[in-house]
Amino acid sequence: MKHTVVSLASINIDEVYRVPHVVRPGETVSSVGLQRSAGGKGANASVAAARAGARVRVAGKIGSDGRWVRDVIASAGADVSQVAVLDDAATGRAVIQVDPSGENAIFLFPGANHRVALSDVKAALAECSAGDWLMLTNETTAVAEAISHAHSCGVQVLWNPAPMPADLVSSGMPVELVDVLVLNESELHALACQFGGVDAAKGSNVDTARQIMRRLDARVLIVTLGRAGSIGLVRRATANPHELTEAHTTSSADIVLVSVECAPVAAEQVRDTTAAGDTWVGYFVAELARLQSSSPESVGALAALTPAVVKQAMRVASYASAIAVTREGAIPSIPERAEVDGFLQSQTLRL
Numbered sequence: 492m493k494h495t496v497v498s499l500a501s502i503n504i505d506e507v508y509r510v511p512h513v514v515r516p517g518e519t520v521s522s523v524g525l526q527r528s529a530g531g532k533g534a535n536a537s538v539a540a541a542r543a544g545a546r547v548r549v550a551g552k553i554g555s556d557g558r559w560v561r562d563v564i565a566s567a568g569a570d571v572s573q574v575a576v577l578d579d580a581a582t583g584r585a586v587i588q589v590d591p592s593g594e595n596a597i598f599l600f601p602g603a604n605h606r607v608a609l610s611d612v613k614a615a616l617a618e619c620s621a622g623d624w625l626m627l628t629n630e631t632t633a634v635a636e637a638i639s640h641a642h643s644c645g646v647q648v649l650w651n652p653a654p655m656p657a658d659l660v661s662s663g664m665p666v667e668l669v670d671v672l673v674l675n676e677s678e679l680h681a682l683a684c685q686f687g688g689v690d691a692a693k694g695s696n697v698d699t700a701r702q703i704m705r706r707l708d709a710r711v712l713i714v715t716l717g718r719a720g721s722i723g724l725v726r727r728a729t730a731n732p733h734e735l736t737e738a739h740t741t742s743s744a745d746i747v748l749v750s751v752e753c754a755p756v757a758a759e760q761v762r763d764t765t766a767a768g769d770t771w772v773g774y775f776v777a778e779l780a781r782l783q784s785s786s787p788e789s790v791g792a793l794a795a796l797t798p799a800v801v802k803q804a805m806r807v808a809s810y811a812s813a814i815a816v817t818r819e820g821a822i823p824s825i826p827e828r829a830e831v832d833g834f835l836q837s838q839t840l841r842l
Contacts, residue, residue, distance in 0.1 A: 500628075
């Protein structure tokens with residue numbers, strides 16, 4: 492059975508400004524180019540998952556000025572019937588600076604993204620089955636409610652908590668119900684600072700991730716590291732981590748490390764890293780869903796997220812993300828699955 496990926500998506504209109512360098516405080520620079528396109532971390536990841544071949548249902552809210560963005564998402568093959576149009580709110584905006592090396596800086600106006608409610612989540616998950624996926628970021632409202640409701644429905648949760656809140660640990664966010672947590676390096680260190688006894692400055696990224704993993708109930712913790720590739724920590728299938736008791740605690744021996752190198756893309760090929768992380772996340776969850784759908788094991792069992800399955804999904808995501816950074820824009824940069832498969836096979840990126 493093919494599993495559905497439901498995306499609680501932030502949906503934005505991206506305004507990308509080409510600048511000689513990212514603006515410093517108090518500085519004014521002239522842009523050498525402007526590109527307007529569909530975006531939003533959730534929308535980007537939704538398109539990536541759809542282009543990867545997943546069955547994707549998108550839930551979110553836009554203003555009447557964003558109907559064309561919804562159409563762009565639908566053109567990738569995603570179901571947008573749960574994307575509501577509001578007459579009294581504007582579509583979210585992202586203002587993005589991109590320098591000649593492809594690095595970027597972004598500020599956001601949430602707009603209609605902050606009008607998402609639990610009722611929207613329930614409607615989007617109403618037709619889901621146990622083992623389906625909920626994918627979400629931290630750019631909409633109702634994130635905590637969505638995680639809790641998905642868990643109660645037997646839906647697996649993948650969360651990329653970006654932008655990272657300063658009070659994620661103390662705010663009551665149900666992180667313990669998240670199955671797969673995806674962080675980049677800066678988010679890893681920001682989260683580590685919120686846990687007492689975790690000193691990210693004294694250890695490697697792997698050490699920091701292990702310490703965080705021992706404090707969470709996630710089945711998988713991923714850290715994307717840009718040109719350094721990605722690492723994944725996968726909990727052994729010895730017990731359901733969501734049902735751990737005081738008598739069963741997690742040790743380092745319960746966690747398996749997997750790592751994937753960055754796909755072979757030369758520095759001079761990099762144009763724009765705006766959608767790199769979102770492309771990675773979308774392709775990753777799509778590949779997990781595909782592999783689980785073809786697995787003879789129960790999707791409710793931890794065995795369905797083995798180190799081998801996670802590593803395969805990480806590798807596919809890495810190659811998809813690598814293609815995206817060689818192109819400009821967010822959604823326009825996200826590759827089709829055939830392009831990713833060709834890159835995986837040839838190990839050569841033809842531009």
